Amino acid sequence: MATAQGVPTPEHFLLEMKGDVAVITLNRPEKKNPLTFESYAELRDFFRDLDRQDVIKAVVVTGAGGNFCSGGDVFEIIKPLLERDMKGLMEFTRMTGDLVKYMNGCPVPVISAVDGICAGAGAMIALYSDIRFGTPNAKTAFLFTRVGLAGCDMGACAMLPRVIGQGRAADLLFTGKSMSADEGLAWGFYNQVVDPETLLDEAVAYAQRLADGPNFAHMMTKTMLNQEWSMTLAQAIEAEAQAQAICMQTQDYHRAFHAFANKERPAFEGN
Structure with missing residues (x-):
């Protein structure tokens, strides 16, 4: 696997260079690619450091095994958070916010290639990408209220209305219900919906076209x-x-x- 010169090899997700495009693969397919404390932090650091290198000119984020990301791992994140005090909880919520903040602020285009489940923090990673490719199987849900939390997580209440409109965003954030691929395309969440077999190739080709540009x-x-x-x-x-x-x-x-x-x-x- 080719990785970018000067970019550390990650331990908690896969990173492969395809031309000038860094392909990040969330790689826990047996659990639909949930995030852990460690993968959150490593993703945050990756996007934070993109302005310190000149090899990566675009990024594609995808998931292994026919799903994008099911959000935070129930037993590796949600359960341990029950035992944290306010300071510890704020450390976590600020870290998750930093991930999407650095995605938003990094100097290169970020493209998400979404198949299957795209939920919770996974939906936020897709939301904070600059361009989103989906498949007919994509099911996107902002599940925070389903676990007793507010829908205002990781900047959802700021960014989602900008992408799909205030009323639609309110509906998804209050209910936690899934947005289908057809709805996502019609509402402007997805830029394109393509076949699962060609999803990654089309997303990488798009990213490389941007990488070849100014x-x-x-x-x-x-x-x-x-x-x-x-x-x-x-x-x-x-x-x-x-x-x-x-x-x-x-x-x-x-x-x-x-x-x-x-x-x-x-x-x-x-x-």
């Missing part, structure tokens, strides 16, 4: 997509004017012009 410009696009929610329209227009002026100073912008002038395909290098 990486600095993609970073700027992701930054603006995230930051402009808290801006007025006038602020957003000004921020984009500044962002675009910065991009116009990159070599990729010059490469694109010269390639167009010579009727060639630009070869972007991310600088």
Whole structure:
């Protein structure tokens, strides 16, 4: 298995390089790929450190064995949390929030390839991906109220309404019911729904197309997509004017012009 130079080999999930794309596979198929304290922390650290390397230019997250992720492991996370005091509980909830925060803030596109069960924290990983591929078998559920918790976990109440709308988000977060693949596609949760047999290949091919593009410009696009929610329209227009002026100073912008002038395909290098 090829791993990225300078990126530690993980112990609690699989990491494989396919070209410039890092493929993360949650790999506990016998239990539908639940997360543990250790895998949460390792995923958090992986996304946190993406801005310290220049090998990985896109990330695909998927699950082994026909499922994406069933959320936090009942006996390895939920049961031990019953014995923690408030400080210990806050350490855990802040760690889970840091995972999606670093996914959201990392400089490369993140694509989720979702088949089968996508629940709880697994649904949050999919939600905080920039692009989501699903299959007809995908069942996505935000199960927090099913275990006596609020639906406002890991930024769900902030991000889910932005993706599928306030009313639909409220319905899923209050009830914990599953969103089907057809609903997810119609509501904008999934960008594409494809056959399970081609899911990973199509997600990786999409990620590689992005990785082959102007990486600095993609970073700027992701930054603006995230930051402009808290801006007025006038602020957003000004921020984009500044962002675009910065991009116009990159070599990729010059490469694109010269390639167009010579009727060639630009070869972007991310600088």
